[in-house]
Amino acid sequence: MSSTIEQIASQEYKYGFITDIEADQAPPGLNEDIIRLISAKKNEPQWMLDFRLKAFRHWLTMKEPTWANITYGPIDYQATSYYSAPKQKKKLNSLDEVDPELRATFAKLGISLEEQKRLSGVAVDAVFDSVSVATTFRTELAKVGVIFCSFSDAVQNHPDLVQKYLGSVVPYTDNFFATLNSAVFTDGSFCYIPKGVRCPMELSTYFRINSANTGQFERTLIVADEGATVSYLEGCTAPMRDENQLHAAVVELVALDNASIKYSTVQNWYPGDKEGRGGIYNFVTKRGKAFKNAKLSWTQVETGSAITWKYPSCILQGDNSIGEFYSVALTNHRQQADTGTKMIHLGKNTRSTIVSKGISAGHGQQTYRGEVKIMKSAEGARNYSQCDSLLLGDKCGAHTFPYIEVRNSTAKMEHEASTSKIGEDQLFYCQQRGISAEDAVSMIVNGFCREVFKELPMEFAVEATKLLGVSLEGAVG
């Protein structure tokens, strides 16, 4: 059994290639001048610069958190370059104008824009390094009033919306990494769904980290106005690098009364090599705020990064609001993940569901850290939590830290947790029926993740199964 797991766990990262595009890059280092440079490069209004500077000054007073169950060498924030943009000579009107090399990169990833556009009806806002280079379907979305654009464009064209909601869920003082992001973020996506509109297609962004030594600081803001519905897909792959790359993104979701936001992620950044050299450091702050009767749903499949520090959370502020978190996280080789969610119940009859599936292989270490907080005002709140861990081999680890805080006695809480190992018995059973060990592992892992995969949009479910190195026909169906 162990030989198969070794094989599966040791598959080389397929997406390791570097695209040679001339980059417009700031010198390494972080200070107010760099922030002013970023802001100036992006031609930002004064309020945006002020937000950045406030964040930066606050960041200087903060210390990097150490409570997470991860270990990594010190990060030299002064050695990182905080701005890198592919040189674009003019605005693009169609995909044909996109740098062919860039398009080839996307093609290698199997996500060519034209294919996306033609086949799947998915609008793609392709973020390449820090600047959006192509946005599709914008016109069609505009027909129903949906705004889907790069964050920079939103700052230029929809400053009122950005100013109103930016930092409303994740304030610039929130945490070390979110504050850093607030100071130096270069681009990201902005999405606004007007009142009562059901977004006609799934919105999708592919992120790639490309230039060496460039920290990627994405900023995403999604606002679903009253009664609006949207499903958003975030998918990531990054090319192979020897140096660690810092990534500190912030995602803010705002679901106003009766609105619904579903945010799905497939994350496959470079995890480092077998000995743990290289790989992405991924410190992400993702949080949503749900108003009356609103619903927030996070679904994620995390297979990449050397270090993952990520807790997509829901603030259930409005009465009857709903928060969901479905997660599959895989760590192998020397990968470390400390991930989970927070559900903060403020409104009456708020409900939350947490289903977390952790898979550890090789020397991978994984921690589930979840917090469920029922505040005094949350009469009749309910939570269901389930976190399961699956171990492949005997050199990996799984840890669970559930925090539960209940301040209202009417709350109903359920928590289930399990840890299992792909047993030799299970493998033998499959093999005795003629199924190869490799297929058996795939099947068992897929079965383990099934509850989460069924929450994913169709095309992501496919991607997810691929990422886990298994066949589509697996137990997902």
Add this chain to the structure above:
Amino acid sequence: MLEINNLHAGIDGKEILKGLTLKIGTGEVHAIMGPNGSGKSTLANVLAGRPKYVATSGTVTYQGKDLLALPTEERAREGVFLAMQYPVEIPGVNNIYFLKAALNAVRKHQGLEELDAMEFLQLAREKMKLVELDEAFMSRSVNEGFSGGEKKRNEIFQMAVLDPKLAILDETDSGLDIDALRIVAQGVNALRSEKHSVLVITHYQRLLKYLVPDFVHVLADGRIVKSGGKELAEELEQKGYEWIEEEVAAAR
């Protein structure tokens, strides 16, 4: 079909089979009986290629091939099926999907065309009737939440679909009520033919009332100590295993 010659095998360095010799012809049904700890399950697991069960000497020839040299899944694809004593649960893996994957792996190996979903469902429905399984079984996860009897019936169902050349039943009767016992026997009897061989491993004689063997062997202390026809099973049922153990001791 199967020829076991002076097989020594064990687990964790402990020898359990101590020179077992057995020949099973094509189309024959053999029963192996014996007291607890005599090595019955070890035999089943060694034949099926379960990890940790190690054959230290002796030979096992299956259809002219060295069975012990084949990896576990190859043995299965060559037509060796083990109905397990404790079938494992595989949460989230659909029962019918699992079986389809298994059947197609076997068929591919044997140079047959793989069945598509429709063909497979037709076959599965037909075989389900044999073991009186409800169709709801198809959509459940492999053995998850099955009762003991359901698990055993599922084993026989899988066997019926996979149509093995050599079926080994490892204490399939243990823990079954009389109805389940009848159903299991019915499933095995349906497989009986000139082309199929069956090795039934059991502690009790009761399954053999429904599933009449051609030969009965008594296993004690890692060896076949007595062989006979179906009447040997009845004798054992009446007298227990002690008299055989005494006989063996006296012969030493």
